Amino acid sequence: MHSTVRELFAGNDRHVEAVCETFDELQAAQHPEVVTVCCGDSRVLQDDMWDNHQPGRIFTHSNIGNRVVQETNASRVVTGDVLYPLVHTETHTAIVVGHTGCGAVTAAYRDLTEGIEEPVGIEYCVHLLEHDLEPGVEALPDGLDETQAVNRLVEYNVDRQVDHLVTSEHVPENVTIVGVVYDFQDVYTPRRGCATVVNVDGTRETETLRDQHPEIADRVRRLWEY
Numbered sequence: 001m002h003s004t005v006r007e008l009f010a011g012n013d014r015h016v017e018a019v020c021e022t023f024d025e026l027q028a029a030q031h032p033e034v035v036t037v038c039c040g041d042s043r044v045l046q047d048d049m050w051d052n053h054q055p056g057r058i059f060t061h062s063n064i065g066n067r068v069v070q071e072t073n074a075s076r077v078v079t080g081d082v083l084y085p086l087v088h089t090e091t092h093t094a095i096v097v098g099h100t101g102c103g104a105v106t107a108a109y110r111d112l113t114e115g116i117e118e119p120v121g122i123e124y125c126v127h128l129l130e131h132d133l134e135p136g137v138e139a140l141p142d143g144l145d146e147t148q149a150v151n152r153l154v155e156y157n158v159d160r161q162v163d164h165l166v167t168s169e170h171v172p173e174n175v176t177i178v179g180v181v182y183d184f185q186d187v188y189t190p191r192r193g194c195a196t197v198v199n200v201d202g203t204r205e206t207e208t209l210r211d212q213h214p215e216i217a218d219r220v221r222r223l224w225e226y
């Protein structure tokens with residue numbers, strides 16, 4: 001067996017020690033406080049970024065590009081992976097987590113600007129992102145290099161995923177939806193690993209966000225007002 005697998009199981013033994021007793025109250029049901037939708041990127045630790053080690057607290061979903069929609073034969077809808085806790089486990093907060101330097105956003109940007117070839121499964125994911133990002137690519141300020149363009153589109157993508165949740169007829173009215181960008185490239189602040197708030201319930205004007213949510217005002221920042 002590859003040493004990685006052995007090391008992972010050793011880690012699981014430590015995990016068992018840490019969580020064993022916390023399942024007493026959770027064996028029959030879950031009522032997570034929040035669902036997070038994160039890019040699957042290995043540099044973004046979906047529970048650790050909130051310092052969460054408590055089973056039952058965060059319902060996690062990840063995919064490349066932190067998308068909340070899927071395509072059915074009829075339409076684009078909020079994916080069941082995200083809807084499930086909002087509809088079935090009394091979860092009233094959803095957080096969309098994008099991140100600086102996102103490879104999926106980069107792929108969508110390159111495909112929209114120069115065209116790329118990918119296996120059909122990846123193409124499907126990138127295509128879903130492109131649908132949301134195309135107007136953003138057109139609206140980008142002139143003179144940006146690719147890194148700068150991608151990081152603005154990361155923010156734009158979080159906005160679009162928040163919008164999908166805000167406008168979905170299937171997401172309950174009382175759900176609060178927060179959009180953040182996780183930064184390990186010193187783009188927003190030098191605090192690598194910091195989650196910056198860019199959107200709450202579809203509002204993205206920074207002054208409005210700070211006024212409406214003073215408790216998180218110091219975390220509100222944007223790269224791109226458009």
Ligand SMILES: [Zn+2]
Binds near residue numbers: 041103
């Ligand atoms: Zn990513």
